[in-house]
Amino acid sequence: MYPEIIRDPRFGELTQADIEYFKSILPESSILQDDQDLSGYNIDSMRKYNGQSRLxxxxxxxxxxxxxMKHCGERKLAVVPQGGNTGLVGGSVPVFDEIVISLSNLNKIRSFDEVSGIIVADAGCILEATDMFLAEHGYIFPLDLGAKGSCHIGGNVATNAxxxxxxxxxxxxxxVLGVEAVMADGTIVNGLGKLRKDNTGYDIKQxxxxxxxxxxxxTGVSVLCPKRSKVMNVAFFGLDSYEKVQKAFVKAKSDLGEILSAFEFMDRESQDQVAQFSELRRPLDEQHNFYVLVETSGSNRSHDEEKLQEYLEGLMEAEIIDDGVLAQDETQMKNIWTWREGIPESLARTGGVYKYDVSIPLEDLYLMVEDCRAKLVEKGYEIGTEESNIVNVVGYGHLGDGNLHLNVAVKSYSKDVEHALEPWVYEWIQKRQGSISAEHGLGFAKRPYLKYSKDQSMINLMKQVKNVYDPDGIMNPYKYI
Amino acid sequence: MYPEIIRDPRFGELTQADIEYFKSILPESSILQDDQDLSGYNIDSMRKYNGQSRLxxxxxxxxxxxxxMKHCGERKLAVVPQGGNTGLVGGSVPVFDEIVISLSNLNKIRSFDEVSGIIVADAGCILEATDMFLAEHGYIFPLDLGAKGSCHIGGNVATNAxxxxxxxxxxxxxxVLGVEAVMADGTIVNGLGKLRKDNTGYDIKQxxxxxxxxxxxxTGVSVLCPKRSKVMNVAFFGLDSYEKVQKAFVKAKSDLGEILSAFEFMDRESQDQVAQFSELRRPLDEQHNFYVLVETSGSNRSHDEEKLQEYLEGLMEAEIIDDGVLAQDETQMKNIWTWREGIPESLARTGGVYKYDVSIPLEDLYLMVEDCRAKLVEKGYEIGTEESNIVNVVGYGHLGDGNLHLNVAVKSYSKDVEHALEPWVYEWIQKRQGSISAEHGLGFAKRPYLKYSKDQSMINLMKQVKNVYDPDGIMNPYKYI
Known part of the structure; x- marks a missing residue:
């Protein structure tokens, strides 16, 4: 599958004796060897990466x-730890015949403290189930994402979701206050602290x-969970420039302050895409160059609504926004979020999408999208015409976090388009000291591009850590670094 | 000074040739060799630790x-990086003849982004000056502490204040979003990211x-700063049990939610100490077993006051608190904080203080103080009588962070009292998986006790990091690990 990569000759080959050993320490139901059983663990959720693990x-x-791990360490058998297998960079599936260690049977909540909000749980707990458990106690898991129904909290921590x-x-x-882990030689590292403050030595869990x-x-994590907010509100508005989007963000931080919980932006092109390729209805009738979704979460309904109302009025008065809507009920709130979350799906409907999940300092964030369009035109591509392969170039994302999703939708994947985009996109990001992977990680897909985000001195420090903790390189090889 | 420790024979001795080399790369004013100039760098702020550096x-x-560092690395000359030299565990001064590298001339703010609130600054910037700079732009440094007038932000980051x-x-x-550092061999590590999200490799800055x-x-840090709150409020109230203190905390997280900014608790003994050994006036007339200071910071005065009022009324109705006061103006607010901050000083007036800055899971936090009193009585000590050396045993601290300050005030230091307390205190903490140093760090003072907070597997991982990044051990030796 990957002609440019060869199997590391240092690694042992799985033998019947290995299987016998695993049978001596695990019940039969914990050992999968049938092709059918294995396939779900060999292929990633996007069906883009396919490994050849036999176990x-x-x-x-x-x-x-x-x-x-002790056995694998001694035998130099390479392994891939796997959580919910929902990653987007091919990090959770084998490349060759690595043994998959699935954490799905480690799925108990170990303890929860109602006073401090600190939960200790097995790595294999499903994110959504963990959050539902916390909801019963008035708390919230400090992380939410699309794959919550199947991703594991251990995987979330392992990928810094x-x-x-x-x-x-x-x-x-x-x-995350603590992590319990098993190292390459089988050593159990007990770092499951339940303390908000602990200045005793290097923070290895980081x-x-x-x-x-x-x-x-x-294998286990300890997490400080905030109280669940009693009230949520959502507003959606249109603006005519990226400068105004930034102004609206600064004003949101000032006016909404402690209740601001999301600030998502979308460009006109991304909205046209959803309007054209989904059944959803636009939240606003008129069209604008940019759109923003603002969410608040707080503890007092009338206070939150008053703050949000004042914020929106202030934006109108200062002529920062042209038009806006404030969700009047749960359903409207959900509809607006569904509209925002409909972007990736509507892009995928055109054929293929070149996806870049990047961090860029705020002032330059949208320039990335404009420059990308210009670059493609300069290279002779047309965008959105009937004959052109490139359907759309859109920008949207978590503006509050400096996280842009630059997506180039095409009718079909082509090496030409890929080469027009890469490494140009990465070079562009490097010049602005951005990150080539804001939240998806490196995995298998982004490993070759690490140098665009980290300089050699930093990469050297990383390699030293890898070599000292996993000298034989058996932990999730061919990836990351 | 430290008969139990010997100078590491691996280290080079400072020669005239070394001085000549430093003179070739630094101006005269950057090189201090006179006894008088050196003394402030050799002695810590508590005047408890005294090194013998000549340079x-x-x-x-x-x-x-x-x-x-390149020269020191080649010559195996040991060094102590020093910020504002305000640490409390002897970490910032030499033990023997280590060269002190003071960061005080590296004191420029490099950049500040008004939109994102991200500041990039030299390590030697004073915390208070940095915060004042941010205040002018409506932002706040996400850290505040007593030594702010002299501590450096680089030192704050180096000690995880x-x-x-x-x-x-x-x-x-x-x-902290990024750190620039110089390693033991002189390599400059450029990790000054200005990104809120960056999943490209191990987070080495941590x-x-x-x-x-x-x-x-x-040498430099990059920090995400929050917007400065427009409104602050302070309430102070009395309670009759530690159980009720915990209930008041849970209710504060629920009722005050996003505006809660401090939750400090104090026991009766600590308050009696301030009343007796300071000129300050008690915030409440009647006396109680416990006291709590609650602070809120928010963006809307009437909203915040309403929330706080409702919270206090709810506490009264549920009979969680006996009595309370809500500061009516800036002066009253300041007076209450001064009262709280008067505890350490009033303790120091008795002669000496055995100070334990510890983290303990909330439910057991105050038990530490009660058990400590019982332990001393069991060992035959009287507390607070005219003849006894032990004046007071008090507990107070940042309850919201699980951080207790257990202080044993004595008329004079005695090896007997010390041995009654140590290692008993550390063993007690270890049993409850607490931390023997919540915020002060390890430095020289706590190094021998690390094992009470971290198990051997974790200590081994720490040592591996130390050995690989600083193989000759020249960076701040005899301390930490």
Whole structure:
């Protein structure tokens, strides 16, 4: 499948003796070897990456993970830790014959403290189920994303997932208080602290957060969860320039302050795409160059509504926005979010999409989209005409986090278009000290482009960590670094 | 000074040739060798630790730091990076003849983005000056602490300082977006990202945050700053049990939610101490077993006051609090904070204080103080009688962060009292999986006790990082790990 990559000759080959050993430490139901059983673990959720693993292990405890890793470490058998397998960069599936260690049988909530809001749970707990458990206690998981129904919280931590609540609750580097992991040699690292403050030594768990299974297998996490907000509100409005979008953001931070929970922006092209390729209805009748979705979450309905009302009136008076709507009920709120979330799907309907999930300093964020259109035109491409392969070039994303989704929708994938875009996009980002992967991670797909976001001195420090913690390179090989 | 520690024989001795080299790369004013000039850099702010350095270097740029470290690395000359030298664990002063690298000449704000609130600044910027700069732009530094007038933001990051705003703005692991550092061999690591989201590789800067100068010299930081709140309010109330303090905290998180910015608790003994050993007036006339200071910060005065009023009424109705006062103006607010901040000073007036800055899961937090009193009585000590050496045993702290300050005030330090307290206090904390240093760090003072907070597997991972990044151990030796 990947002619440019060869299997690492240092790695052992799986033998019957290995299988026998795994059978001695795991029940039969935890060992999958049938082709049919294996396929779901070999292929990623986008069906873009396909590995050739012959063995999936589903341990039920941290100790079982430890026994597996000890054996794999001694035998130099490469492994891929796998959570809900919902990643978007091919990080959670094997490349060759790596053993898949699925965390799905490690799915218990270990403890929850109603006073502090600190939850300790197995890595394999489903995000949505964990959030529902917390909802019963008036708390919320500080992370939300589209794949919540199947992704694991251990996988979320391993990939430092971003998602929809980051603007309000910050990144997992702040809210994860502890990590329990099994290292390449089988050592169990007990770092499941339940403390908000702990200045005793290097914060090693931070290395595991976002390491995508390349340093160890995360088996448990401890997370500080905020109180669930009692009230939510959503507004949607149109603006005529990106400068005004930025002004509306600064004003939102000032007027809405502590209740601001999302600030999403979309360009005209992305909205036209949804209008054309979905059944959804535009939230606003008139059309504008840019649109913004603002969400608030707070503890007092009348206070929140008053703040939001004043904010919108202030925007109108200052002529920052042209037109807007404030959701009047739960259904309208949901409709507006569905409209926003309809963008990726409506893009996918055209044939193929070149997706760039990038971070760029705010002032230059939208310039990336404009320059991309200009670049394609300069290279002789037409955009959106009947004959052209390129259907649309759109920009939208989590403006509050500086996270742009640049999407180039095509009728069919072509090496020509790809070469017009790459590495140009990455070079453009590098010049502005942006990130080539804001939230999706590196995995298999982005590994070759790391140098566009990190300089050599930083990459060297990373490699030193990798080499010292996983000297034989058996943890999720061919990826990340 | 420290008979139990010997100078590491691997380290080079400073020669005239070294001085000549430093003179070739630095101006005269950046090189201090006179006893008088050196003393302020050799002694810590508590005057408890005293080093014997013969040389202080004050580089003016990252490149100069790099040249210094390259030479020290080659010559195996040990160094101590020093910020404002305000630490409380002896981490910022030399033990033997380590060269002090003072960051005080690296004190420029490099950039500030009004839209995103991201500041990039030299490590040697004073915290208060940085915060004042941000105030002019309507922003706030996400950290505040007593030493703000002299501590450096680079030192804050190097020690992962906690302070008064942590409950609201989270730890520096969440708000620091980037770190520029010079490693032991002189390599400049350019990690000054200005991105809220960046999932490209191991988050190496997290290792530097809280590493206390043992991995590299932090020369610049990039920090995400929140908008400055327009309104602040302070309430102070009395309660009769620690259970009720916890209930008041849960209710504060629910009722005050997004505007809660501090939740400090104090026991009766700590208040009696302030009343007796300071000129300050009690905020409440009647006396109670426990007291709580609640602060809110928000964007709308009437909303905040309404929320706080409702919260206090709810507490009264549920009979959680006995008595309370809501500050009516800036002066009253300041007086209440001064009362709270008067505790350490009033304790110091008795003679000496055994200070434990610890994190403990909330439910057990106050038990530490009660058990400590019982332990001392069991050992035959009287507390607070005319003849007894032990004047008071008090508990107070940042309850919202799970951070207790257990203080044992004595007429004079005694090895007997020390041995009654240690390692008993650390063992007690270990049993409850607490932290022996919530915010002060390890430095020289707490290094021997690390094992009470971290298990061997974690300590091993730390040592691997230290050995790979600083193989000769020249970065801030004899400390931390």
């Amino acid at each position: 999936v292990l589903k341990p039920r405890s941290t100790e079982e993970v430890s026994k597996i 971003g998602g929809l609540r980051l603007l309000r609750y910050g990144s997992l580097h702040g809210s 290395l595991l957060i976002g390491s995508e299974g390349t340093l160890g297998v995360i | 202080v270097l004050k580089p003016r740029s990252t490149e100069e730091v790099s040249k210094i 906690g302070g008064l705003r942590l409950l609201r703005y989270g730890s520096l692991h969440g708000s 290792l530097l945050i809280g590493s206390e100068g043992t991995l590299g010299v932090i």
